[in-house]
Structure formats: structure tokens, C-alpha cells
Amino acid sequence: MSGEEEENAAELKIPDEFLKAKCLMNCEVSLILEHKYEQLQQMSEDPMNQVSQVFEKSLQYVKRFSRYKNPDAVRQVREILSRYQLAEFELCVLGNLCPETVEEAINMVPSIKTRGRAHDDEAIEKMLNDLSLIKKFE
Amino acid sequence: MYLKSTLSWNVVIPAANLDAKGLMLQKAIITRLMDDFAAKKASKDLGYFLAVTTVASIGEGKVRQHLGDVLFPVDFSCITFKMLAGEILEGTVHKILKHGVFLKSGPVDKIYLSHQKMGDYNYVAGENPYFMNEKLSKIEKGVVVRYLVIGQKYMEAEKDFQAVVSLEGDYLGPIS
Numbered sequence: 001m002s003g004e005e006e007e008n009a010a011e012l013k014i015p016d017e018f019l020k021a022k023c024l025m026n027c028e029v030s031l032i033l034e035h036k037y038e039q040l041q042q043m044s045e046d047p048m049n050q051v052s053q054v055f056e057k058s059l060q061y062v063k064r065f066s067r068y069k070n071p072d073a074v075r076q077v078r079e080i081l082s083r084y085q086l087a088e089f090e091l092c093v094l095g096n097l098c099p100e101t102v103e104e105a106i107n108m109v110p111s112i113k114t115r116g117r118a119h120d121d122e123a124i125e126k127m128l129n130d131l132s133l134i135k136k137f138e
Numbered sequence: 139m140y141l142k143s144t145l146s147w148n149v150v151i152p153a154a155n156l157d158a159k160g161l162m163l164q165k166a167i168i169t170r171l172m173d174d175f176a177a178k179k180a181s182k183d184l185g186y187f188l189a190v191t192t193v194a195s196i197g198e199g200k201v202r203q204h205l206g207d208v209l210f211p212v213d214f215s216c217i218t219f220k221m222l223a224g225e226i227l228e229g230t231v232h233k234i235l236k237h238g239v240f241l242k243s244g245p246v247d248k249i250y251l252s253h254q255k256m257g258d259y260n261y262v263a264g265e266n267p268y269f270m271n272e273k274l275s276k277i278e279k280g281v282v283v284r285y286l287v288i289g290q291k292y293m294e295a296e297k298d299f300q301a302v303v304s305l306e307g308d309y310l311g312p313i314s
Contacts, residue, residue, distance in 0.1 A: 009224030024140040052176035054186045054245045061244035107309045108226050
């Protein structure tokens with residue numbers, strides 16, 4: 001990534017960290033932060049005093065905006081999405097927003113249709129179906 | 139987007155906290171790392187610092203001349219959060235103004251959605267003002283909105299980000 005002006009997640013022009021490193025879905029962050037919070041609870045009587053504001057606000061956010069709560073479901077979502085040759089970033093946007101239709105998915109993650117990658121509508125449809133099944137059985 | 143990052147920091151332990159027992163020292167280093175991490179709050183490149191997840195290794199301590207403090211290199215994993223231009227996110231409305239609304243998403247609460255980027259929504263004045271479009275869809279306090287990030291700015295002094303966002307695009311707007 002050279003100039004900051006060029007950043008555009010819709011075309012997957014994002015800083016290298018976000019392409020190489022592991023992006024996390026809201027539901028994954030929720031599991032990690034809640035576990036962390038429980039650990040603090042065991043060590044202190046007033047755990048909210050022990051955590052930073054950034055931690056507190058993020059925990060509230062990911063709890064509210066996680067589509068999947070059950071740890072097994074969270075693992076399955078990542079596993080299913082991993083089968084579709086997505087960039088980490090794309091995978092997490094899909095897992096966070098859970099689009100219901102192919103058109104919505106393409107609008108949320110326009111890059112899945114570009115860069116010459118053959119994500120035809122059928123493949124996207126199948127991916128969304130698999131995702132909605134997890135939700136149903138959670 | 140939340141990111142799992144690995145970082146290498148130097149943790150400084152004052153001589154008074156040094157203890158012959160290895161475990162106590164390790165605890166002091168990790169406690170110090172957590173404190174430093176929370177105090178750091180955010181950086182321009184990585185965004186907000188949420189939590190340390192695992193400590194991979196603690197290196198050999200180096201004594202700092204004249205001070206007597208000992209500096210330990212520590213490798214650890216952590217979770218960070220940064221908004222990206224072009225990213226689609228969800229957030230909650232927390233303030234309504236005549237010319238637009240403010241949203242919050244996780245650690246960021248200065249997310250500005252201008253009236254000019256709201257499509258056909260219009261301001262409705264009153265004790266509890268809100269924005270509404272022809273289809274009677276409302277953007278009011280507490281409503282969850284899906285938006286597109288246009289740009290953001292990092293303010294070094296406050297260690298805080300500001301973002302401008304838009305609803306111009308399909309599948310964006312309030313979610314019930």
C-alpha cells in the first residue's frame with residue numbers, strides 16, 4: 001500500500017496487514033473478549049474497572065453485532081467460508097453482515113466479483129445457503 | 139475490521155519489582171505489558187488496541203544504565219480494530235443533528251453521516267428529532283444503520299479516529 005488515498009476495501013485495496021494477517025469476525029472477537037473478561041472476573045471483584053474503554057466498547061459492540069453466538073457455529077462459519085478462496089477481509093465481511101441474496105453479497109463485498117476470480121452466482125448462492133443453515137441449526 | 143496482530147514491544151520493569159523468583163517476574167512483565175497496551179489505546183496504522191491475547195515469548199532482560207530498570211523484549215498477539223475506506227459496517231445512531239447524525243461502532247464513536255450522504259432522508263424537527271424518507275423508514279437515536287466508510291482521520295493528541303460515512307448504495311441504511 002503506497003498512498004492512503006488509494007485505500008478502497010471495495011476493491012480489496014487495503015493495507016498489507018489486513019491482507020496477510022488474520023482478520024476476525026465479530027462473533028470470533030466476541031468469544032475472545034468474553035473469555036478474557038471471565039478471566040478478569042475470577043481475579044478481581046470489579047472487572048469492569050480493570051478493562052480499558054476500548055475493550056468495554058468493543059465487547060458491547062461485538063456482543064450486539066454477532067450473528068452467531070455458539071462457539072461451534074462460529075468455527076463452522078469460518079470453515080465454510082474458507083472453502084471459497086476468499087481473502088481474509090472478504091470472509092469476515094460476509095460472516096459479519098450475513099447477506100441473504102447473491103446481489104446483496106456482491107454489494108457488500110464487490111471484490112468477490114472482480115480481480116478475475118471466478119465466483120459465479122451459483123457458487124455465491126451455495127455459500128449463502130450453507131451459512132443460513134448454520135444459523136438455522138444454531 | 140478486527141485484526142489479530144503480532145507485535146514486539148519492550149517492557150520496562152523498575153528495579154524494585156525485580157524478584158529472584160522467576161514466576162513473580164513473569165507476572166510483573168505481563169501485568170506491565172497489559173497496562174502499557176491499555177494506555178497506548180490506538181495507533182494510526184493498527185487502529186484501536188483491544189486486548190492482548192497471547193504472549194509468545196519474553197526475551198533476555200537488558201539493564202538500563204544509570205536507571206537500574208530492566209527492559210524486556212516481549213512478542214505477543216493482540217486484537218486491534220480499524221475502519222477501512224470502502225468497508226461496509228454496522229453502527230448505532232447516538233446523536234441527531236440538523237445536518238446529519240453521529241454513529242458509533244465499537245471503539246469509534248465519532249462516525250459522521252452527513253445529510254447529503256443519506257439519499258432521500260429528510261430531517262424532521264421536534265423534541266426527539268429524526269430523519270425519514272418517503273417509505274417512512276426512520277433514522278433516529280438507537281437505530282442500527284449499515285453504512286459505507288468514505289474516509290477517516292486519526293487524531294494523534296486524542297488517540298482517536300473520526301470517520302465520514304455514507305448511505306449511498308444498495309443494501310445500506312437502517313436495519314430492523
